[in-house]
Amino acid sequence: MSLLPPQIQKTIEEFTKLPGIGPKSAERLTFHLLRSSKASPEGLGKALIELKSDIRYCNVCQMVTLLERCSICESAARDQGTILVVENPLEVIAFEKTGFKGVYHVLHGVLSPIDGMGPEQLKLKELVIRAKKGGVTEVIIATNPDVEGEATANYLRMQLKEYVPSITRLAHGLPMGADIEFADQVTLREALSGRRSL
Amino acid sequence: MSLLPPQIQKTIEEFTKLPGIGPKSAERLTFHLLRSSKASPEGLGKALIELKSDIRYCNVCQMVTLLERCSICESAARDQGTILVVENPLEVIAFEKTGFKGVYHVLHGVLSPIDGMGPEQLKLKELVIRAKKGGVTEVIIATNPDVEGEATANYLRMQLKEYVPSITRLAHGLPMGADIEFADQVTLREALSGRRSL
Numbered sequence: 001m002s003l004l005p006p007q008i009q010k011t012i013e014e015f016t017k018l019p020g021i022g023p024k025s026a027e028r029l030t031f032h033l034l035r036s037s038k039a040s041p042e043g044l045g046k047a048l049i050e051l052k053s054d055i056r057y058c059n060v061c062q063m064v065t066l067l068e069r070c071s072i073c074e075s076a077a078r079d080q081g082t083i084l085v086v087e088n089p090l091e092v093i094a095f096e097k098t099g100f101k102g103v104y105h106v107l108h109g110v111l112s113p114i115d116g117m118g119p120e121q122l123k124l125k126e127l128v129i130r131a132k133k134g135g136v137t138e139v140i141i142a143t144n145p146d147v148e149g150e151a152t153a154n155y156l157r158m159q160l161k162e163y164v165p166s167i168t169r170l171a172h173g174l175p176m177g178a179d180i181e182f183a184d185q186v187t188l189r190e191a192l193s194g195r196r197s198l
Numbered sequence: 199m200s201l202l203p204p205q206i207q208k209t210i211e212e213f214t215k216l217p218g219i220g221p222k223s224a225e226r227l228t229f230h231l232l233r234s235s236k237a238s239p240e241g242l243g244k245a246l247i248e249l250k251s252d253i254r255y256c257n258v259c260q261m262v263t264l265l266e267r268c269s270i271c272e273s274a275a276r277d278q279g280t281i282l283v284v285e286n287p288l289e290v291i292a293f294e295k296t297g298f299k300g301v302y303h304v305l306h307g308v309l310s311p312i313d314g315m316g317p318e319q320l321k322l323k324e325l326v327i328r329a330k331k332g333g334v335t336e337v338i339i340a341t342n343p344d345v346e347g348e349a350t351a352n353y354l355r356m357q358l359k360e361y362v363p364s365i366t367r368l369a370h371g372l373p374m375g376a377d378i379e380f381a382d383q384v385t386l387r388e389a390l391s392g393r394r395s396l
């Protein structure tokens with residue numbers, strides 16, 4: 001027989017299913033919620049139960065939204081001919097802070113056969129349909145600079161090249177504030193080959 | 199206007215209230231729950247809403263339980279005269295794994311004036327009542343070896359000394375598997391002064 005009441009055990013178990021939360025953190029979070037005056041289990045619980053309600057993907061760019069089309073795709077102020085392709089919705093939020101004036105396409109993942117992610121699992125078809133319709137002058141591929149991201153970028157280039165005049169990839173190089181001494185050789189090589197005249 | 203639907207923002211906000219979860223982790227957890235097949239927002243949400251239902255503190259030891267008295271306080275196999283005093287319910291679980299055969303008392307915190315934790319906020323009164331009733335031969339104080347834990351241990355000793363013949367504190371010293379080279383000086387001093395003959 002376990003010492004902890006079943007609803008406490010159940011909550012610990014559900015927290016453990018989340019990425020980066022082990023059994024000890026799950027226990028700590030659960031007991032924090034039991035005692036805390038700031039965080040309440042009911043508040044988080046209610047938010048979670050309502051999380052998926054009415055959430056849908058924008059018909060055009062596949063961003064999470066409540067409407068048929070998201071506000072970016074509806075906006076006349078945005079350049080609908082420049083599409084920035086990202087892996088997930090949070091990256092849209094990140095790029096919005098840069099002042100980017102084009103539109104987005106969210107893939108909801110990257111090609112990764114090991115995780116069972118093939119072209120059918122991603123929102124790739126929808127991007128090709130957008131490109132085929134015409135009017136797209138540039139597709140900027142902003143998948144992460146890792147093996148899966150590079151493979152996805154190459155696959156996208158193959159699929160899009162006959163419909164889109166310009167397909168680009170984000171620049172690779174040293175991040176701002178980096179210390180060259182500690183940069184890895186791949187990054188340094190990219191930074192060298194991508195050098196620009198001052 | 200924010201880009202993310204309100205229920206997603208609300209979930210991120212509620213996650214951020216938890217200890218050790220910043221805005222980035224909260225976003226990651228929320229989007230994981232939106233997509234994951236293993237973890238579901240409804241499962242965690244339901245568990246959280248039911249978390250506090252029927253949860254009460256044992257009349258005797260203040261452990262979380264569903265009954266008036268917890269199974270340890272009810273057990274005839276336990277030595278009801280030896281009370282191990284801990285800060286929180288998870289420590290009861292930890293000591294149960296050691297095969298300890300006495301009973302517990304959960305303080306639900308430690309004395310910490312900065313956090314507004316005085317003797318009234320803790321389950322101290324209940325411990326003194328248990329001691330006054332008689333039959334308690336030893337109180338083992340197992341608060342954490344830090345400033346608040348030591349202060350709480352001293353306060354407890356003052357409150358209990360006229361009712362309990364033996365008041366003890368957990369041994370301090372090197373943890374098993376420790377590397378003496380990297381041990382701090384306070385721990386080494388405690389390990390030296392608490393040395394035992396072989």
